[in-house]
Amino acid sequence: MAIHSFHLKADWPGGRNSVGMIKTENLHTKISIPPEMNGPGVGTNPDEMLLGAAATCYIITLAAKLERGKVEIEEMSLTSEGLVEVDDYGVITYRKIIHRPYVKADQASHKKIMRYMESSEESCMISRALKGNVTIELEPVIES
Numbered sequence: 001m002a003i004h005s006f007h008l009k010a011d012w013p014g015g016r017n018s019v020g021m022i023k024t025e026n027l028h029t030k031i032s033i034p035p036e037m038n039g040p041g042v043g044t045n046p047d048e049m050l051l052g053a054a055a056t057c058y059i060i061t062l063a064a065k066l067e068r069g070k071v072e073i074e075e076m077s078l079t080s081e082g083l084v085e086v087d088d089y090g091v092i093t094y095r096k097i098i099h100r101p102y103v104k105a106d107q108a109s110h111k112k113i114m115r116y117m118e119s120s121e122e123s124c125m126i127s128r129a130l131k132g133n134v135t136i137e138l139e140p141v142i143e144s
Helices: 046-068 107-123 125-130
Strands: 009-011 020-023 028-031 075-086 092-104 135-138 141-143
Touching: 046 075, 046 092, 046 107, 046 125, 092 107, 107 125, 107 135, 107 141
Parallel strands: 092 135, 092 141
Antiparallel strands: 009 020, 020 028, 075 092
16 A cells, blocks of 8 residues: 655745745645635635635546547546535535536447546545535536
């Protein structure tokens, strides 16, 4: 069994509406609370980052399954939506992620592609980490 270690450094000057910075090996960006939650909206935020982790994990997993299954595609993309609820007491809960994968391929591959779209969600490590806490739904589109 292999263990992979990833590191992140966060700098925060203090105060709820400050703007901080995060840095990993390949990601350097400003962070703050989004304007939807009465923050400054500078850089990215935890909500976008969780959505980004789930979306990138899903599409990379799907691409790997299609490649291993020798499915030729013409085009592939993904849009994802994260739904965050703020209740009357100010408690913030990440409720749902909706992935909308799109694949263009020949008609003969459609059933296999749909199977891979569905199984990619189940085998993505981020989806597995969120299981039981965040609902993840698929709205796939396959075209010829």
